[in-house]
Amino acid sequence: MNPARPPEGARIEAAGGEGLAVRWDVAIRKRLSGGGRQFELNVAFQSDAQRVVLYGPSGAGKSLTLQAIAGLLKPDHGHIRFGGQTWFDAAAGVNQPARSRRLGYLFQDYALFPHLTVQQNIGFGLQRGWLNPGARRGSEAVQHWLQAFELGEMAGQRPHQLSGGQRQRVALARALVNQPQVLLLDEPFSALDPALRGRMRDELQALLDRIKLPMLMITHDPEDLARFGEHRLLISSGTISR
Ligand SMILES: Nc1ncnc2c1ncn2[C@@H]1O[C@H](COP(=O)(O)OP(=O)(O)OP(=O)(O)O)[C@@H](O)[C@H]1O
Numbered sequence: 715m716n717p718a719r720p721p722e723g724a725r726i727e728a729a730g731g732e733g734l735a736v737r738w739d740v741a742i743r744k745r746l747s748g749g750g751r752q753f754e755l756n757v758a759f760q761s762d763a764q765r766v767v768l769y770g771p772s773g774a775g776k777s778l779t780l781q782a783i784a785g786l787l788k789p790d791h792g793h794i795r796f797g798g799q800t801w802f803d804a805a806a807g808v809n810q811p812a813r814s815r816r817l818g819y820l821f822q823d824y825a826l827f828p829h830l831t832v833q834q835n836i837g838f839g840l841q842r843g844w845l846n847p848g849a850r851r852g853s854e855a856v857q858h859w860l861q862a863f864e865l866g867e868m869a870g871q872r873p874h875q876l877s878g879g880q881r882q883r884v885a886l887a888r889a890l891v892n893q894p895q896v897l898l899l900d901e902p903f904s905a906l907d908p909a910l911r912g913r914m915r916d917e918l919q920a921l922l923d924r925i926k927l928p929m930l931m932i933t934h935d936p937e938d939l940a941r942f943g944e945h946r947l948l949i950s951s952g953t954i955s956r
Pocket residue numbers: 746747748751752753770771772773774775776777778779934
């Protein structure tokens with residue numbers, strides 16, 4: 715297999731020649747209110763690790779942090795930098811759209827489109843608009859990931875016709891088809907039964923070893939932490955405590 719290798723994010727010269735940039739440099743604040751409740755997200759971390767795991771209890775702010783990094787939630791204050799690129803900087807008025815951050819996002823429930831085939835789901839990430847989901851059906855990138863994840867025979871199936879593991883592979887393929895520079899994973903194994911969870915962990919680890927893609931995972935599963943937590947960040951009540 716020969717996946718296009720994403721550029722290494724680490725140790726890139728910082729803009730302005732101020733020395734070496736860390737891979738991750740995140741410091742954000744966001745106040746949310748709704749239904750009479752308020753939540754204050756105040757997250758800051760720096761990391762040079764290839765694999766970062768953000769863990770903590772339910773309601774701690776993990777998903778909000780991931781959404782902000784992905785460009786799906788705009789913080790009130792702070793900055794988000796990756797590999798020397800500034801994705802968000804409130805003070806400087808920078809807010810790169812999600813697409814130009816070049817990241818692959820694996821959603822907790824995989825968020826596959828039920829009416830599209832496996833092939834169309836994978837290819838969807840390549841679309842420029844919402845029209846004509848099958849237009850790029852034959853693209854090389856889609857074919858590459860269909861083969862890499864042994865989904866070739868299922869190319870014409872729809873998500874409900876797949877097993878949990880196959881669904882996850884489709885979602886991963888969709889996240890990878892645009893050659894992201896980093897993979898964001900939201901509780902990637904929580905939708906799987908325990909036996910399959912172990913196998914899919916092995917698969918993900920082998921994939922990451924092979925393509926050397928940096929990743930940031932959120933989870934509350936200690937097994938994920940043990941396996942992927944090269945750098946572990948504990949978040950509770952909206953703040954990283956270590
Ligand atoms: N739009 C919103 N308005 C108000 N509060 C919100 C909003 N979105 C999320 N929250 C609150 O922010 C907190 C953090 O939510 P978040 O989804 O980041 O938690 P989490 O750590 O990912 O939890 P889980 O592990 O259960 O997914 C929760 O208490 C949630 O209720």
